[in-house]
Amino acid sequence: MLFIDASFRHVHMKFEAVTIKDIAKALSLSASTVSRALRDSYEISAETKQMVLDCAEKLNYQPNPIAKSLRDRRSGSVGVVVCEIANSFFSQAINGIESIAYDRGYNVIISQSHESYEREVINLKYLASRSIDGLLISLSTETNDLSHFEYLNNKGLPMVFFDRIPDNIPTHRVTVDNYKGAYEATEQLIRSGYKRIATLTNSAYLSITNERIAGYKAALTYHGVAVQDQYIKHCFYGGMKFLEIEDALNKLLSLPQRPDAIFTTSDKLTSGCLKYLTKKGIRIPADIALAGFSNSEIAELLNPSLTVIRQPAFEMGKAAMALLMTIIESKHKITRFENIVLAPELIIRDSSRPKRIIDNTENISGFPV
Amino acid sequence: MLFIDASFRHVHMKFEAVTIKDIAKALSLSASTVSRALRDSYEISAETKQMVLDCAEKLNYQPNPIAKSLRDRRSGSVGVVVCEIANSFFSQAINGIESIAYDRGYNVIISQSHESYEREVINLKYLASRSIDGLLISLSTETNDLSHFEYLNNKGLPMVFFDRIPDNIPTHRVTVDNYKGAYEATEQLIRSGYKRIATLTNSAYLSITNERIAGYKAALTYHGVAVQDQYIKHCFYGGMKFLEIEDALNKLLSLPQRPDAIFTTSDKLTSGCLKYLTKKGIRIPADIALAGFSNSEIAELLNPSLTVIRQPAFEMGKAAMALLMTIIESKHKITRFENIVLAPELIIRDSSRPKRIIDNTENISGFPV
DNA sequence: TTGTATGCGTTATCAG
DNA sequence: CTGATAACGCATACAA
Numbered sequence: 001m002l003f004i005d006a007s008f009r010h011v012h013m014k015f016e017a018v019t020i021k022d023i024a025k026a027l028s029l030s031a032s033t034v035s036r037a038l039r040d041s042y043e044i045s046a047e048t049k050q051m052v053l054d055c056a057e058k059l060n061y062q063p064n065p066i067a068k069s070l071r072d073r074r075s076g077s078v079g080v081v082v083c084e085i086a087n088s089f090f091s092q093a094i095n096g097i098e099s100i101a102y103d104r105g106y107n108v109i110i111s112q113s114h115e116s117y118e119r120e121v122i123n124l125k126y127l128a129s130r131s132i133d134g135l136l137i138s139l140s141t142e143t144n145d146l147s148h149f150e151y152l153n154n155k156g157l158p159m160v161f162f163d164r165i166p167d168n169i170p171t172h173r174v175t176v177d178n179y180k181g182a183y184e185a186t187e188q189l190i191r192s193g194y195k196r197i198a199t200l201t202n203s204a205y206l207s208i209t210n211e212r213i214a215g216y217k218a219a220l221t222y223h224g225v226a227v228q229d230q231y232i233k234h235c236f237y238g239g240m241k242f243l244e245i246e247d248a249l250n251k252l253l254s255l256p257q258r259p260d261a262i263f264t265t266s267d268k269l270t271s272g273c274l275k276y277l278t279k280k281g282i283r284i285p286a287d288i289a290l291a292g293f294s295n296s297e298i299a300e301l302l303n304p305s306l307t308v309i310r311q312p313a314f315e316m317g318k319a320a321m322a323l324l325m326t327i328i329e330s331k332h333k334i335t336r337f338e339n340i341v342l343a344p345e346l347i348i349r350d351s352s353r354p355k356r357i358i359d360n361t362e363n364i365s366g367f368p369v
Numbered sequence: 370m371l372f373i374d375a376s377f378r379h380v381h382m383k384f385e386a387v388t389i390k391d392i393a394k395a396l397s398l399s400a401s402t403v404s405r406a407l408r409d410s411y412e413i414s415a416e417t418k419q420m421v422l423d424c425a426e427k428l429n430y431q432p433n434p435i436a437k438s439l440r441d442r443r444s445g446s447v448g449v450v451v452c453e454i455a456n457s458f459f460s461q462a463i464n465g466i467e468s469i470a471y472d473r474g475y476n477v478i479i480s481q482s483h484e485s486y487e488r489e490v491i492n493l494k495y496l497a498s499r500s501i502d503g504l505l506i507s508l509s510t511e512t513n514d515l516s517h518f519e520y521l522n523n524k525g526l527p528m529v530f531f532d533r534i535p536d537n538i539p540t541h542r543v544t545v546d547n548y549k550g551a552y553e554a555t556e557q558l559i560r561s562g563y564k565r566i567a568t569l570t571n572s573a574y575l576s577i578t579n580e581r582i583a584g585y586k587a588a589l590t591y592h593g594v595a596v597q598d599q600y601i602k603h604c605f606y607g608g609m610k611f612l613e614i615e616d617a618l619n620k621l622l623s624l625p626q627r628p629d630a631i632f633t634t635s636d637k638l639t640s641g642c643l644k645y646l647t648k649k650g651i652r653i654p655a656d657i658a659l660a661g662f663s664n665s666e667i668a669e670l671l672n673p674s675l676t677v678i679r680q681p682a683f684e685m686g687k688a689a690m691a692l693l694m695t696i697i698e699s700k701h702k703i704t705r706f707e708n709i710v711l712a713p714e715l716i717i718r719d720s721s722r723p724k725r726i727i728d729n730t731e732n733i734s735g736f737p738v
Numbered sequence: 739t740t741g742t743a744t745g746c747g748t749t750a751t752c753a754g
Numbered sequence: 755c756t757g758a759t760a761a762c763g764c765a766t767a768c769a770a
Contacts, residue, residue, distance in 0.1 A: 020749095031749090032757065033756055033757070036756085039749085044755070044756080066746090067749095070435050071747080071761080085454065085463060086461055087460075092455055094454060095454065098481070111467075129431050129432070130434055130476060131386075274667065274670060275667065278670045279670075297640070301644050386763095388762095389764065399741045401740080401742080412739060412740080417739080433764075439763080439764080442746070
């Protein structure tokens with residue numbers, strides 16, 4: 001059945017919504033009886049229940065979530081703060097978040113910091129003013145001062161940090177094993193014969209940066225390769241501006257001891273690096289090898305020898321949301337912080353080596369507050 | 370100032386929110402006076418206003434949006450239905466939508482159909498049950514029956530379709546000039562000397578498919594190239610499953626008259642086609658040329674000779690949301706449907722030709738209901 | 739200029 | 755088993 005023109009005639013004329021009162025009136029019952037019947041309360045007779053249910057069906061009754069929210073003092077929505085949604089990792093994570101949210105009837109309000117501390121604070125204020133029931137956060141790159149989160153936490157707002165978490169602070173958190181991912185990617189480059197391995201990485205403010213660099217350094221050290229500070233380049237805005245990446249790579253590639261491989265520590269940096277090398281006509285891996293964190297399916301296609309660390313973004317979103325909802329719906333006080341660590345997936349695409357995939361098992365642990 | 374452990378001690382103990390009543394009590398005023406003062410009503414004396422404002426500030430009063438929604442019978446949120454958010458075009462469009470929404474204090478509830486008609490219907494029900502004030506829709510590929518939209522439209526819910534719109538039905542809509550984009554991309558392939566130009570395209574259910582195919586055919590015809598049906602391959606799920614793309618391309622490439630160029634009509638199809646060709650080791654443009662719709666920055670890097678039609682996704686999101694809010698907030702009846710058409714941007718990257726960019730001016734028109 | 743009463747839709751408490 | 759009442763937080767019509 002297709003639209004007919006007539007159906008679009010009344011463009012702006014709202015019908016009155018059916019309420020409990022309407023059902024009550026129609027059946028000559030009280031609103032409270034109807035309410036109880038709809039909620040399948042034990043104190044209502046079977047016949048009355050059936051009557052009410054039938055009538056609700058007939059009138060197409062839809063409960064008003066706003067009224068329910070007001071009464072219950074819970075909005076049924078959670079806020080999400082990420083840097084960018086137009087980013088494979090985060091859009092996949094949001095998919096995971098929403099998949100859980102829909103199942104449980106929550107709705108998700110997404111906001112983007114665009115890596116700006118100021119925006120993050122504004123968004124947080126906005127979300128708080130929408131009376132959200134909980135918060136999922138991945139920090140912006142500029143964020144150093146956490147008092148805006150502290151404030152909401154003190155007010156009792158349940159929150160879970162994921163991916164980019166605050167350092168050394170006891171909070172609920174969901175992360176991937178960044179150290180391991182970085183270690184293995186670096187190791188893979190070493191195994192392929194590269195020695196002068198540089199890294200293009202994010203702001204040192206971010207937890208993920210330091211963990212990934214630690215993994216990188218550990219792999220080098222373990223394999224007897226000296227760590228060189230000149231090979232470690234930070235992009236404060238994580239490559240949001242391509243110029244950052246250009247500058248960093250220009251510097252790296254003009255070093256007297258030019259690196260023969262680069263390890264990039266994020267989706268954006270990996271893409272950016274590919275873009276740079278492609279633009280300059282630098283071949284991978286003939287001129288320089290590349291391994292990096294990436295959740296973009298297409299990025300890997302750029303070169304068949306690109307080793308990729310893929311984060312289980314969807315799973316992270318699911319885990320973070322599930323945890324948040326457990327906290328929100330918990331009756332008793334939460335006495336410990338959960339710390340969920342997922343394993344990254346290493347995809348080795350160098351044709352000289354077999355493809356290896358690390359399985360993606362969860363490792364859940366917690367420590368007391 | 371950094372977190373101190375103590376701040377995270379009370380993990381689940383909500384403070385009471387400050388309400389108008391609290392301010393009233395503190396100042397020995399009535400709630401209505403406070404309410405009016407906060408809304409800067411003319412009937413309140415300057416001194417009282419100042420007192421109230423100061424007190425609100427001191428107590429950190431935040432109005433409760435749920436109570437306001439209940440009273441005003443408007444939720445302040447709009448629903449968005451798209452097929453996928455992990456897709457450059459849609460994530461950019463959502464960015465545009467949110468940029469307007471935040472400015473005006475709306476919040477955006479995003480839902481994904483994953484190209485399933487059933488999911489679209491479920492999501493729509495869910496959104497309706499959240500009492501949204503308006504709806505932005507881009508149809509799923511499976512959608513043929515529009516009665517679920519018709520139903521909400523008849524109830525007076527403001528809605529705007531964007532990108533994938535219902536055919537031949539008067540509604541508010543925001544699109545890009547698909548015909549033009551397809552025409553120019555095809556023409557570019559012809560100019561580069563290709564004659565056997567195939568197209569990999571979406572479901573014929575979608576408006577965008579037919580418009581793009583029309584542009585493709587028109588360009589061929591204008592340049593005296595015969596249109597061949599065997600060169601037109603539909604992917605019903607738009608490449609959601611890679612298998613679809615593989616099948617279609619396998620068939621195309623095994624034709625006796627193997628095509629020498631492919632025109633892909635969507636982001637996903639362009640990426641998928643690149644993936645296929647890369648996997649098979651087929652070189653672009655040495656073995657086969659490629660031009661396609663794409664909003665993924667990185668896709669273009671895959672090959673420097675890839676001509677791309679980029680849609681102004683961010684602008685579309687902005688335009689659609691702005692239009693929707695005009696409708697929602699309009700006092701009088703809307704008597705005509707807006708029809709906003711944006712221009713696509715053609716990026717020619719074949720090194721044998723100069724880069725040309727078609728400017729991105731808007732062309733707004735409407736027709737009476 | 740300020741206060742009182744009422745209602746938005748729902749449900750919990752208390753009566754009957 | 756069912757009904758009346760109050761309350762969630764806010765904003766208006768109506769009184770004073």
